[in-house]
Amino acid sequence: MNAPIVVAGAAMAGLRAAEQLRAAGWTGPITLVGSEPHMPYNRPPLSKEVLAGKASFDSLAFRPRPDVHDVRWRLGTTVVRADLDRQVVELDDGETLPYRGLVVATGMRPRRLPCPGPVPGRHTVRTLDDARGLREALTRPGVRVVVVGAGFIGCEVAATAIALGAAEVTVVDPMPLPMAGPLGELLAGALLGRHEQRGIRFALGTGVTAFHGDDRVTGVALADGRVLAADVVVESVGSAANTEWFEGNGLDLSDGVLTDEHLRVGGRPEVIAVGDVARFPNARYDGVPRRVEHWSIPTDTAKHAAKVLTAHLTGTDAGLAPFAPLPTFWSDQHDFRLQSFGAPALGKDDVRVLDGDLDGDVLVGYHHADRLVGVVALGGRAAAAAAARYRAELLKQPSLIA
Amino acid sequence: MQVVVDMNKCQDHGQCVFAAPDVFRFDDEGRLAHVAAPDESLRAEVEEAADVCPLQAIRIED
Ligand SMILES: Cc1cc2nc3c(=O)[nH]c(=O)nc-3n(C[C@H](O)[C@H](O)[C@H](O)COP(=O)(O)OP(=O)(O)OC[C@H]3O[C@@H](n4cnc5c(N)ncnc54)[C@H](O)[C@@H]3O)c2cc1C
Numbered sequence A: 001m002n003a004p005i006v007v008a009g010a011a012m013a014g015l016r017a018a019e020q021l022r023a024a025g026w027t028g029p030i031t032l033v034g035s036e037p038h039m040p041y042n043r044p045p046l047s048k049e050v051l052a053g054k055a056s057f058d059s060l061a062f063r064p065r066p067d068v069h070d071v072r073w074r075l076g077t078t079v080v081r082a083d084l085d086r087q088v089v090e091l092d093d094g095e096t097l098p099y100r101g102l103v104v105a106t107g108m109r110p111r112r113l114p115c116p117g118p119v120p121g122r123h124t125v126r127t128l129d130d131a132r133g134l135r136e137a138l139t140r141p142g143v144r145v146v147v148v149g150a151g152f153i154g155c156e157v158a159a160t161a162i163a164l165g166a167a168e169v170t171v172v173d174p175m176p177l178p179m180a181g182p183l184g185e186l187l188a189g190a191l192l193g194r195h196e197q198r199g200i201r202f203a204l205g206t207g208v209t210a211f212h213g214d215d216r217v218t219g220v221a222l223a224d225g226r227v228l229a230a231d232v233v234v235e236s237v238g239s240a241a242n243t244e245w246f247e248g249n250g251l252d253l254s255d256g257v258l259t260d261e262h263l264r265v266g267g268r269p270e271v272i273a274v275g276d277v278a279r280f281p282n283a284r285y286d287g288v289p290r291r292v293e294h295w296s297i298p299t300d301t302a303k304h305a306a307k308v309l310t311a312h313l314t315g316t317d318a319g320l321a322p323f324a325p326l327p328t329f330w331s332d333q334h335d336f337r338l339q340s341f342g343a344p345a346l347g348k349d350d351v352r353v354l355d356g357d358l359d360g361d362v363l364v365g366y367h368h369a370d371r372l373v374g375v376v377a378l379g380g381r382a383a384a385a386a387a388a389r390y391r392a393e394l395l396k397q398p399s400l401i402a
Numbered sequence B: 001m002q003v004v005v006d007m008n009k010c011q012d013h014g015q016c017v018f019a020a021p022d023v024f025r026f027d028d029e030g031r032l033a034h035v036a037a038p039d040e041s042l043r044a045e046v047e048e049a050a051d052v053c054p055l056q057a058i059r060i061e062d
Helices: A012-023 A128-138 A152-163 A186-197 A295-312 A381-394 B014-021 B039-051
Strands: A005-008 A031-033 A071-075 A077-082 A087-089 A096-098 A101-104 A108-112 A146-149 A168-173 A202-205 A206-213 A219-222 A228-231 A232-235 A239-243 A268-273 A277-278 A327-332 A336-342 A349-355 A362-370 A371-379 B004-007 B024-026 B030-032 B058-061
Touching: A005 A012, A005 A152, A012 A031, A012 A295, A012 B039, A101 A295, A128 A152, A128 A232, A146 A152, A146 A228, A152 A168, A152 A186, A152 A232, A152 A327, A168 A228, A186 A202, A186 A327, A186 A349, A186 A362, A186 A371, A232 B030, A268 A277, A268 A295, A277 A295, A295 B039, A336 A381, A349 A381, A362 A381, A371 A381, B004 B030, B014 B024, B014 B030, B039 B058
Parallel strands: A005 A031, A005 A101, A031 A071, A101 A268, A146 A168, A146 A232, A168 A202
Antiparallel strands: A077 A087, A087 A096, A108 A239, A206 A219, A219 A228, A327 A336, A336 A371, A349 A362, A362 A371, B004 B058, B024 B030
């Protein structure tokens, strides 16, 4: 059978999967199917340099490794169904594609608020086209911007908007602090102060109930009764996994695609999941399956899963220990960077400043049962370098379940 | 194998230093330094370094 490995989703994770399949020795055909019309491109600059006008849209494209020159690209095409028993996927142009191996790399889309009110004037930031539209809206003189959601994308967009000269930027979130989920209170408090010093306003501990305006947004109504005037609204309230096409196969799709410790799906050795959409156990920590929406994850998952799939298809043994990546994450906001290594969210009950102080460059350690499980730096280059020095120590720590 | 780094793009993430410590390092002033023509045996390491650069600033030329 000369059926290809089909990769559903042709963004970062899909590209890395194709490259890593070649690196693992798969010489057979590979077909990548992707909804977006663009070749795979880098998303982090969309809320930073691209939105700020410091990087061109063209500079975002990934440079594929030379050994994937022969893969088939089906861009602007969506996978609408998968039948894992028959080993076929169906495309929106009516074609049925048999596969020998299937890679799930369909990622996430932004969640939208279910509140009543007009839609024009409301933006999300996930794709190149989203960023283009938002940049145009933010560069109109005197705009008042409301960012809903104080997660990392919301904080980045707020910082970029104020730098672009927006008249007002307000961030709304039901939580009491920005990025409190991943960072914990100590560092989230420091982050709040830095944003406020640079002119960002916050409406915290309250949610959005409605959008005001007739044919476009003019204001945002909050649960505490206030109404914030707004010309531009950015919804950055989390994301939902693109798994509808994968339904009907009796799998757990409650939050992304559940995998085993080798990123295999539904007990089928010919189906793997990679990137943001994969919910995998991390043997480095507690073995609980989680999705990880960090830039490093498409590459890490692709590397492991491609070896596993290639070994299966070629009848060899991958001989790999369970997947155990060290999560790493960064975020650029104003003139500072957050740099994280490990899993700070697992050590938020025991947080200590390891270096520096909360008003300047600071390095914070997160512990679980007296063991260091994560570090986050906030500040300039020196802080990020200090965090990097702890990386080796985090890599040496034994598993929490060992 | 020639390794080219676009220093206008580099933002000191250091991911290349973790991926390929034999080829990339930070010098005493904290600036990225690299071996321009590393041994062919280091190719896999350098490819990984290019993959993990968030700015896509590393290029391999044969
Ligand atoms: C604005 C922004 C800023 C970010 N900044 C940072 C940062 O600073 N640091 C950091 O660590 N991480 C950051 N990230 C996260 C990082 O970019 C993601 O983790 C990464 O892009 C995930 O890649 P992916 O390929 O798994 O998923 P995605 O990028 O979501 O790609 C999935 C692709 O699949 C396609 N698709 C979906 N359904 C189908 C279907 N049925 N058929 C065919 N194709 C389909 C989609 O169109 C999409 O192209 C940022 C993300 C965003 C959006």
